Amino acid sequence: xxxxxxxxxxxxxxxxxxxxxxxxxxxxxxxxxxxxxxxxxxxxxxxxxxxxxxxxxxxxxxxxxxxxxxxxxxxxxxxxxxxxxxxxxxxxxxxxxxxxxxxxxxxxxxxxxxxxxxxxxxxxxxxxxxxxxxxxxxxxxxxxxxxxxxxxxxxxxxxxxxxxxxxxxxxxxxxxxxxxxxxxxxxxxxxxxxxxxxxxxxxxxxxxxxxxxxxxxxxxxxxxxxxxxxxxxxxxxxxxxxxxxxxxxxxxxxxxxxxxxxxxxxxxxxxxxxxxxxxxxxxxxxxxxxxxxxxxxxxxxxxxxxxxxxxxxxxxxxxxxxxxxxxxxxxxxxxxxxxxxxxxxxxxxxxxxxxxxxxxxxxxxxxxxxxxxx
Amino acid sequence: xxxxxxxxxxxxxxxxxxxxxxxxxxxxxxxxxxxxxxxxxxxxxxxxxxxxxxxxxxxxxxxxxxxxxxxxxxxxxxxxxxxxxxxxxxxxxxxxxxxxxxxxxxxxxxxxxxxxxxxxxxxxxxxxxxxxxxxxxxxxxxxxxxxxxxxxxxxxxxxxxxxxxxxxxxxxxxxxxxxxxxxxxxxxxxxxxxxxxxxxxxxxxxxxxxxxxxxxxxxxxxxxxxxxxxxxxxxxxxxxxxxxxxxxxxxxxxxxxxxxxxxxxxxxxxxxxxxxxxxxxxxxxxxxxxxxxxxxxxxxxxxxxxxxxxxxxxxxxxxxxxxxxxxxxxxxxxxxxxxxxxxxxxxxxxxxxxxxxxxxxxxxxxxxxxxxxx
Numbered sequence: 001x002x003x004x005x006x007x008x009x010x011x012x013x014x015x016x017x018x019x020x021x022x023x024x025x026x027x028x029x030x031x032x033x034x035x036x037x038x039x040x041x042x043x044x045x046x047x048x049x050x051x052x053x054x055x056x057x058x059x060x061x062x063x064x065x066x067x068x069x070x071x072x073x074x075x076x077x078x079x080x081x082x083x084x085x086x087x088x089x090x091x092x093x094x095x096x097x098x099x100x101x102x103x104x105x106x107x108x109x110x111x112x113x114x115x116x117x118x119x120x121x122x123x124x125x126x127x128x129x130x131x132x133x134x135x136x137x138x139x140x141x142x143x144x145x146x147x148x149x150x151x152x153x154x155x156x157x158x159x160x161x162x163x164x165x166x167x168x169x170x171x172x173x174x175x176x177x178x179x180x181x182x183x184x185x186x187x188x189x190x191x192x193x194x195x196x197x198x199x200x201x202x203x204x205x206x207x208x209x210x211x212x213x214x215x216x217x218x219x220x221x222x223x224x225x226x227x228x229x230x231x232x233x234x235x236x237x238x239x240x241x242x243x244x245x246x247x248x249x250x251x252x253x254x255x256x257x258x259x260x261x262x263x264x265x266x267x268x269x270x271x272x273x274x275x276x277x278x279x280x281x282x283x284x285x286x287x288x289x290x291x292x293x294x295x296x297x298x299x300x301x302x303x304x305x306x307x308x309x310x311x312x313x314x315x316x317x318x319x320x321x322x323x324x325x326x327x328x329x330x331x332x333x334x335x336x337x338x339x340x341x342x343x344x345x346x347x348x349x350x351x352x353x354x355x356x357x358x359x360x361x362x363x364x365x366x367x368x369x370x371x372x373x374x
Numbered sequence: 375x376x377x378x379x380x381x382x383x384x385x386x387x388x389x390x391x392x393x394x395x396x397x398x399x400x401x402x403x404x405x406x407x408x409x410x411x412x413x414x415x416x417x418x419x420x421x422x423x424x425x426x427x428x429x430x431x432x433x434x435x436x437x438x439x440x441x442x443x444x445x446x447x448x449x450x451x452x453x454x455x456x457x458x459x460x461x462x463x464x465x466x467x468x469x470x471x472x473x474x475x476x477x478x479x480x481x482x483x484x485x486x487x488x489x490x491x492x493x494x495x496x497x498x499x500x501x502x503x504x505x506x507x508x509x510x511x512x513x514x515x516x517x518x519x520x521x522x523x524x525x526x527x528x529x530x531x532x533x534x535x536x537x538x539x540x541x542x543x544x545x546x547x548x549x550x551x552x553x554x555x556x557x558x559x560x561x562x563x564x565x566x567x568x569x570x571x572x573x574x575x576x577x578x579x580x581x582x583x584x585x586x587x588x589x590x591x592x593x594x595x596x597x598x599x600x601x602x603x604x605x606x607x608x609x610x611x612x613x614x615x616x617x618x619x620x621x622x623x624x625x626x627x628x629x630x631x632x633x634x635x636x637x638x639x640x641x642x643x644x645x646x647x648x649x650x651x652x653x654x655x656x657x658x659x660x661x662x663x664x665x666x667x668x669x670x671x672x673x674x675x676x677x678x679x680x681x682x683x684x685x686x687x688x689x690x691x692x693x694x695x696x697x698x699x700x701x702x703x704x705x706x707x708x709x710x711x712x713x714x715x716x717x718x719x720x721x722x723x724x725x726x727x728x729x730x731x732x733x734x735x736x737x738x739x740x741x742x743x744x745x746x747x748x
Contacts, residue, residue: 001472003639019566043604052427058500059455062738066503072625074604074739079451080432087450090464098471099375100602100633125504126432129440228474230417230448251446259474363437365448 004096005221005374006341007103008036009334010213011254014322016178017209021055021111022047024211029107030362032213041215043101044068044075047088047108047326055111056121083230084108084343085329086367087213088317090228094214109211110324120207127361129235140204140276142237142362147278149244151198151253154293158198158283162189163299164277165202165319166292172320173308178324179208185362203277210320212330214337220234223340226353226373227260228338229253230367237362243284246363253287255358256368264288267370268351269339271332273359274317283357284312286369311349314326314339329367336371376604378470379595379748380588380715381477383708388553388584389671395422395485398585404527406587415589417475418442418449421482421700423463427486428497430528455501456607457734458650459586462739464592464602476592476599480614483585485700492579501735503609508673514578514650516611516626516736521652522687523618525572529668530655531538532572536563537673538651539576539693546694548720556622564713577651586704588711593641597714598748600727601634603627604741611736619660627661627731628634630742639661642725642742643713644684645706647733648691657731660684661742688713702743703732710745 010025010031014307025046033039046061057063061075075236085108086281092106112120124139132142150156165374166186172178184202192201216225240247257263272287274280281295289310290298298304304312315321315335318328336354338344353372360366382555384405386398399420407413420435431437435449436440454461458481460613466480486494498513506516509597510638524530538667540560558576590599605625608614614621631637646661648654663684664672672678688693689709692702710728712718727746 049513050426050432052424054501056500058424059453059609059735059738061454062606062609062735066609071607072605072622074466074741075451075454076604076608076739078435078465079453080435080449091450091468094468094472096463096475098468099474100471101467121419123432126426126430230450231446232436232448233445235436235440236432248446252448264593361433361436364433365450367448 001149002218004093004225005216005217005338006031006223007038007215007221009337010035011177011331011334012211013177014210014324015209016113017111018304021051022060022063022067024109024111025064025107028109029068029105031213038214038217038219041103041105042073043095043104044073045088045092045104045106046075046077047084047330048077049084049110049326054115056292067220069117073079075102078266080365081259081360082325083329083365083367084326086333086356086358088368089154089214089333089369090230092368093228096216096218105213105214106216106330107211108326108330110326111209112207113209119266125303128222131236132238135238139362140196140199143276144199144282146243147198150278150282153244156296159186163187164274164280165189167304168274168313168317168319171314171347172316175316175321178320179206180320181368199276205318205323208324210322210324210327212327214330214334215232220374222373223337225254226262226322226370226372228369229255229259231366233363235361235364239349245282245334248363248366249283249286252294252366260370260372262353266353267355269314269349269354270312271315271335272312272357274313274319275323280312304349306349312342314347332356332370334361340371340373375471376592378467378599379591380711381412381591381595381598382406382589383711384409384587385551385705385708386585388582388698389550390487391485392597395425395483396434396437396441398483399438399481399486402585402587403442403479406589410589412591412593415477415479416447417478418447418461419462419466419478419480420449421459421704422451423453423484423614423631423700427455428489435629454739456699456740457634457703457732457741460707460732460743463588463704463707463743464604464741465664467599469532470590470592478590479587480588480590481585482700482704484700485583487583488583490742491715500674505610506612509612513736514573515571518573520617521572521600524652524656527618528672530670533560534670535651536560537739538648539563539652541678542648542687542691542693545688545721546690549690549695552690552694553580554573573650579649579692579697582698584696586701586708588708596747597711597745600744600746602743603629603633606739607737609735609738619656621738622740623657623660625740626740630744634744636727636744640727640731643684643688643710643723643728645689645709646686648687648693649697654686658668680721680723688718688721688723706730706732707743714745714747
């Protein structure tokens with residue numbers, strides 16, 4: 001198994017974008033190529049969840065090759081629900097690690113803000129299992145049920161939970177690519193409209209437009225892919241044995257750390273999938289960074305802040321950086337790269353090893369990536 | 375780069391299927407697992423072009439894991455237009471070759487016969503470039519133009535061209551999984567309705583329902599993946615420098631043969647993408663098996679028959695086996711495997727090395743796979 005390194009990353013500003021997803025993928029790719037110390041690559045992986053139904057465009061991987069003017073370089077698309085970004089990155093890793101390609105460009109993007117609220121609800125509903133859909137639940141409703149269970153079990157209060165988006169927005173305010181670059185208070189969170197009790201609007205990540213690109217290479221570079229791990233769980237939350245956490249997160253993180261020959265103690269910075277506030281706490285505990293119910297204490301003590309001992313979501317996370325479904329997982333990897341490479345501008349932390357954790361569905365598929373300094 | 379072997383294949387009957395694409399993927403997967411000498415695998419790749427817009431189902435890779443009852447095994451979907459099947463196979467190869475997984479199940483399928491003629495036309499139109507679509511052409515029209523050019527240049531006659539589907543149907547009649555299991559004559563081809571002059575209905579592959587699964591393993595097995603190659607071309611046929619053949623076929627075949635350390639002289643059997651009759655001849659010449667304009671002589675002399683020196687499309691090809699877009703590329707690989715493994719039942723040829731050639735779009739992306747005996 002040969003080493004695979006990150007040579008550079010690019011990212012569009014997340015938020016609302018007027019052009020096509022192909023144009024965003026091109027913008028992010030050109031930025032990654034320009035940023036990379038080593039520019040050569042001989043294959044492209046595109047991550048996008050459903051350009052056919054979101055944007056009316058099929059066969060999108062061929063369009064990026066065309067736009068870049070790089071034929072005969074081959075391209076393929078990878079899709080894994082909202083875990084598409086990290087899955088595309090993992091495929092790029094396999095393509096370099098296999099020895100077939102010395103360089104692979106991975107670009108992931110989604111454009112969704114043009115969809116109607118009704119269409120967006122359908123898109124998000126389709127991610128759930130047919131079984132759960134038949135019960136009438138929505139994604140926020142499922143997370144709300146887990147949150148109630150978690151609060152009852154651990155004693156977490158509604159006010160404590162609000163500290164998650166407060167931190168996310170504080171970090172996002174320092175990220176010029178973030179969808180939301182303004183701070184919010186606990187009072188703001190508690191005053192925001194109820195979505196699914198106890199979750200309020202400021203507990204929920206937005207849907208954004210955005211694209212990210214990462215250039216992978218077999219040539220030695222400062223930041224390396226140390227290990228990857230991926231796992232699936234039953235699509236139906238209702239049918240799972242354990243409703244308190246996400247088993248796929250546990251399995252994927254354990255595999256990525258094992259492959260990287262690391263433990264949680266080696267990890268200096270984390271990007272985790274905070275599509276809803278409680279998930280940041282649940283994820284950190286599922287991955288073994290804290291005992292069950294204890295992550296909130298670290299949050300309260302500032303341990304998860306940019307200047308804390310274990311910064312979490314320095315980019316602003318899904319909540320503040322934004323959540324363009326497919327782009328999210330790759331944005332997490334890009335953020336960990338920027339932090340390790342010392343290129344994180346106003347939100348720089350001190351880190352030599354970082355972990356990115358990307359969820360699809362409600363934990364139906366999870367992809368975890370560990371980067372370190374080579 | 376470690377060796378990757380095929381442990382077993384499964385395939386649904388191609389044609390019209392009442393159930394969902396997920397059910398077909400499950401059927402093919404169970405058959406592959408049962409057929410395999412070594413059954414272990416720890417990841418799944420699903421190939422499907424657009425289950426969202428064709429069948430209203432999203433996040434389809436998670437459904438196959440669920441149906442197989444194999445959580446926490448991870449799964450991802452790969453899409454590359456009508457080259458999806460071979461691209462998914464290549465991704466499975468990368469995932470084993472990288473050292474991360476010792477076994478990977480690749481399953482590809484499409485269900486399209488339930489779509490209206492109008493919807494089907496849209497689906498096929500979407501595969502073309504926006505540029506070509508704006509000119510009003512369809513896929514058969516593009517191929518017809520290339521065919522006219524080829525006939526003018528090489529002197530190929532309309533009657534000679536009819537020998538391609540005649541051979542396809544003769545082979546398909548011996549394949550119990552084929553969509554069409556009946557022979558046709560030159561007269562039948564010439565009497566079939568005109569689609570796009572000079573192409574007639576019996577020159578065009580049908581759209582079918584179908585799924586195929588292949589189990590890949592790092593453990594030594596009789597049939598090995600010798601080499602893979604993939605290439606893209608401009609999506610717009612109108613903008614390409616050479617209209618007489620497909621540059622992506624040339625590049626992908628050259629790479630696959632180079633990786634396999636083989637030449638065209640080593641190849642004993644070929645599955646090539648005969649979505650339209652002339653493509654079989656053009657493809658064989660693009661890949662270097664014959665000089666320009668000479669493939670038809672081999673066809674006329676029976677060289678490409680099951681008992682000839684270089685059997686081509688022993689399965690019946692896209693024309694007779696059927697063409698469930700995503701499944702096609704994987705069906706080609708499965709056929710070459712069955713031929714090499716001596717499991718091709720009534721259509722067995724004598725082969726120790728075979729090549730599968732899968733086209734996406736009108737040569738926009740091409741994936742070539744070379745298998746040999748280990």
